[in-house]
Amino acid sequence: MNIDKNRKIRDAHRTFVYKTVGNVEKILTEHVEDLTSLREKLTALKSLLIEKLETTKRLDETILEIAKSRELEKEIEDSGEFCEHVYSILAKIDLRLEEGKHGVCKQTPVTNQEISNTGNTKSAKVKLPKIELKSFSGNYQEWQGFWDTFQSAVDGNTSMSAIEKFTYLKSCVTSNAESAIAGLPLTADNYKVAIDILKDRFGKPQLLISNYMDALLKLPSVNSVHETKKLRELFDKIEINIRGLNALGVESQSFGNLLVPIVMEKIPSELRLVVSRKFGSEESWNLDALLSALKTELEARERCIAMKTSGPNVNTTKFEQYRARNKQPYSASALYTGSEEFTQHCVFCKKNHKSINCMTVTEPKARRTILRRNGKCFVCLKGGHISTNCPSRAKCFNCEGRHHVTICERIRNTLTSRNVVREEASPRGSGSCQDGSRDAGTSAMHISNNANSVLLQIAQAFVCRPDNEQLGLNAHVIFDSCSQRSYITSQAHEKLNLPTIGKETLLIKTFGDNSASVKECDVVQLCVRTLDGMNVYITSYVVPVICSPVSNQQSQGTLECYPYLQGLQLACDTSDSVNVDVLIGADYYWSFFTGNIIKGDPYGPVALETNLVDSALARELLKSLYVDDYVSGKGDVGSAFTLSKEIKLCLKSGGFNMRKWSSNSESLLRSLEQDETFSDDFEKSNRPKVAEEDESFSKSVFKHSSEKEQRVLGMLWNPTQDELIYDLNKTLGEVDAQPVTKRLILSTATRFFDPLGLIAPVILPLKMMFQKLCKDGKDWDELVDAELNHQWLTT
Numbered sequence: 001m002n003i004d005k006n007r008k009i010r011d012a013h014r015t016f017v018y019k020t021v022g023n024v025e026k027i028l029t030e031h032v033e034d035l036t037s038l039r040e041k042l043t044a045l046k047s048l049l050i051e052k053l054e055t056t057k058r059l060d061e062t063i064l065e066i067a068k069s070r071e072l073e074k075e076i077e078d079s080g081e082f083c084e085h086v087y088s089i090l091a092k093i094d095l096r097l098e099e100g101k102h103g104v105c106k107q108t109p110v111t112n113q114e115i116s117n118t119g120n121t122k123s124a125k126v127k128l129p130k131i132e133l134k135s136f137s138g139n140y141q142e143w144q145g146f147w148d149t150f151q152s153a154v155d156g157n158t159s160m161s162a163i164e165k166f167t168y169l170k171s172c173v174t175s176n177a178e179s180a181i182a183g184l185p186l187t188a189d190n191y192k193v194a195i196d197i198l199k200d201r202f203g204k205p206q207l208l209i210s211n212y213m214d215a216l217l218k219l220p221s222v223n224s225v226h227e228t229k230k231l232r233e234l235f236d237k238i239e240i241n242i243r244g245l246n247a248l249g250v251e252s253q254s255f256g257n258l259l260v261p262i263v264m265e266k267i268p269s270e271l272r273l274v275v276s277r278k279f280g281s282e283e284s285w286n287l288d289a290l291l292s293a294l295k296t297e298l299e300a301r302e303r304c305i306a307m308k309t310s311g312p313n314v315n316t317t318k319f320e321q322y323r324a325r326n327k328q329p330y331s332a333s334a335l336y337t338g339s340e341e342f343t344q345h346c347v348f349c350k351k352n353h354k355s356i357n358c359m360t361v362t363e364p365k366a367r368r369t370i371l372r373r374n375g376k377c378f379v380c381l382k383g384g385h386i387s388t389n390c391p392s393r394a395k396c397f398n399c400e401g402r403h404h405v406t407i408c409e410r411i412r413n414t415l416t417s418r419n420v421v422r423e424e425a426s427p428r429g430s431g432s433c434q435d436g437s438r439d440a441g442t443s444a445m446h447i448s449n450n451a452n453s454v455l456l457q458i459a460q461a462f463v464c465r466p467d468n469e470q471l472g473l474n475a476h477v478i479f480d481s482c483s484q485r486s487y488i489t490s491q492a493h494e495k496l497n498l499p500t501i502g503k504e505t506l507l508i509k510t511f512g513d514n515s516a517s518v519k520e521c522d523v524v525q526l527c528v529r530t531l532d533g534m535n536v537y538i539t540s541y542v543v544p545v546i547c548s549p550v551s552n553q554q555s556q557g558t559l560e561c562y563p564y565l566q567g568l569q570l571a572c573d574t575s576d577s578v579n580v581d582v583l584i585g586a587d588y589y590w591s592f593f594t595g596n597i598i599k600g601d602p603y604g605p606v607a608l609e610t611n612l613v614d615s616a617l618a619r620e621l622l623k624s625l626y627v628d629d630y631v632s633g634k635g636d637v638g639s640a641f642t643l644s645k646e647i648k649l650c651l652k653s654g655g656f657n658m659r660k661w662s663s664n665s666e667s668l669l670r671s672l673e674q675d676e677t678f679s680d681d682f683e684k685s686n687r688p689k690v691a692e693e694d695e696s697f698s699k700s701v702f703k704h705s706s707e708k709e710q711r712v713l714g715m716l717w718n719p720t721q722d723e724l725i726y727d728l729n730k731t732l733g734e735v736d737a738q739p740v741t742k743r744l745i746l747s748t749a750t751r752f753f754d755p756l757g758l759i760a761p762v763i764l765p766l767k768m769m770f771q772k773l774c775k776d777g778k779d780w781d782e783l784v785d786a787e788l789n790h791q792w793l794t795t
Helices: 003-029 035-066 069-101 112-124 140-155 162-172 175-180 188-202 205-217 228-247 252-266 269-276 287-306 318-326 332-337 364-373 411-416 490-496 555-561 616-624 637-652 666-685 697-705 729-735 742-749 760-776 786-794
Strands: 420-423 437-441 445-448 458-465 468-479 487-489 500-509 516-529 535-543 582-584 593-599 606-610 710-712 715-718 723-725
Touching: 003 035, 003 069, 035 069, 035 162, 140 162, 140 188, 140 205, 140 228, 162 188, 175 188, 205 228, 205 252, 228 252, 228 287, 252 287, 269 287, 458 490, 468 490, 468 516, 468 637, 487 490, 490 516, 490 535, 500 535, 535 582, 616 637, 637 666, 729 742, 742 760, 760 786
Parallel strands: 437 500, 468 582, 487 535
Antiparallel strands: 420 445, 458 468, 458 516, 487 582, 500 516, 516 535, 593 606, 710 715, 715 723
């Protein structure tokens, strides 16, 4: 924007103002007999000066924004001098107008009697404050009050001219109301036009009624009876709008029944129950009665708040005060109205414990992110409002900040000094050699810090011998990219009976200690099965223990807490304490990871995709295993055979031997028999002879499958025909000879076990007959009538 052009425009306006000021000073010095004409001239000139002053101010602001730094001081000084000159002449105009209003005439002599009377009159009156006209912005609800005030003070004042009234009117309207009369010149005739425009725009009764009703419908709801201040605001706004409708001649009887459900919807459910008790079931609800009941309840709650004690004992610490507030006894009424509050649901991980005790989400920044995403308050951890509007006066007892203690940043520094470091003998190789020994680096370290839980890379994988996949176990594997070697515990080594392929001497250093210990370790080879069916052969070192049991790994709760992790299948559920069997170091680390990474929150966990065997088998067992019975199926023999082998190997690692398989496929049973025969031969060659052998798998299979009918979860199943059997003859034979009573019908209906509802056409008529007997009030051993007896026989 051109600064020179703006300065020329401003100078032109200032020149016009100076000329106008000269005319005003000339008028003020002259003696004029017609006071009305004088007041009209001065009022018009005053309005003109005010308008020009505002124009020059806007130009000054524009020039200051684009002016150079060295010119700012001079511009501000010139603007101040100009404004001072204009304000001085405006004050003179106001003084002259005030003198003319009271009719002061210096040339008129005053007698002693008049002076005495004047003094008595003044002493009899009280000096009242000036009435300031409120501005009107275009709000329909404010129109009636504004117009009544303006009409009393200005429009009905006969001593004022139309131009003066128009000037006052333009100074009292803003926003939409100002835009409605914009463009009308300041003349006496346009005053009446401006009044008509405002009345037509904002004073129509139907518009006002609609606006009041719309305001009632849009009132915000109050969700808790404990928010007494919000309840008072809601009640006051309801009464304000109803008074406005009454002022327009709309009585509450004409709209009260329509507003009753609207008002009831705005108040909390507990308060609705209290108010509803005051009306009879047949009584027609009245708006005035409803507001009266609501007012009584609200005033009672406000009195209770006013009678509360001033505060806690000053001798107690802030922490004790916080604990006392959370352990105070509650009355039966409070327990009823606040039942939801006492259910301990953590706002961070959604589990059943206090939020302050959450060990799943421990980072304050992550907790703040969860609260912000879920729309929770940072002070009370509740929804429906933010911390700036929170009614709670509680502060963090750790730092006195305006937030909840669970998201306090300072607590991390406090807890750091209380960390307990435990060193475990988990070697990590460094790869360097010294005198024939390998430097195994530092051992694993576990830091007990409940305030900052870190999820480790732990998976569950099937580990077996390289030469025999039948001999394996489901081991817990921890991945450590900082370790240059892989390790297996002595216990897992013994279970797998892994052959030793060599021995090496390792130089093991513990964390925080420069000294090292030399240890000779066995070198073994093991096989880890991956998801794609490939086997990864690992050379590892046998150590007594890798690390202490890993705890505080709330992996499942983490999945539920972070949305970007939901739906993922964990390689291992580490909710409980986990004993690590195998450590995979950097030598085989990337043989098990695909490189896909899922990352969300900056301070949240990161998920790495692994190619280890997924949890499909575990999900299948959880879905189809009942105590020691497994019931499932596949679409073809090959898939069923593979599934049976995986299940047998999985359960065998826990000491459970799956036997007595049954199937509607003879080829599947033969395949299982052949596989079991080979497995039995291998086991016999690797175990000592015993006096009495267990029953072989093949014998148990064919002995069991030779039975024509078998029980499957309480139901009869014919494997040959693959049919479910319901034997009704036995039950009906037992009840045929008995008299038909209410007791007999109920007993018969409950004998049938039909979880799938396949024989519902048989059971439902019995239940319907029992229902009819209950409605008729029949006794348990009373004989039924002929109609029901006939229905019983036909059923």
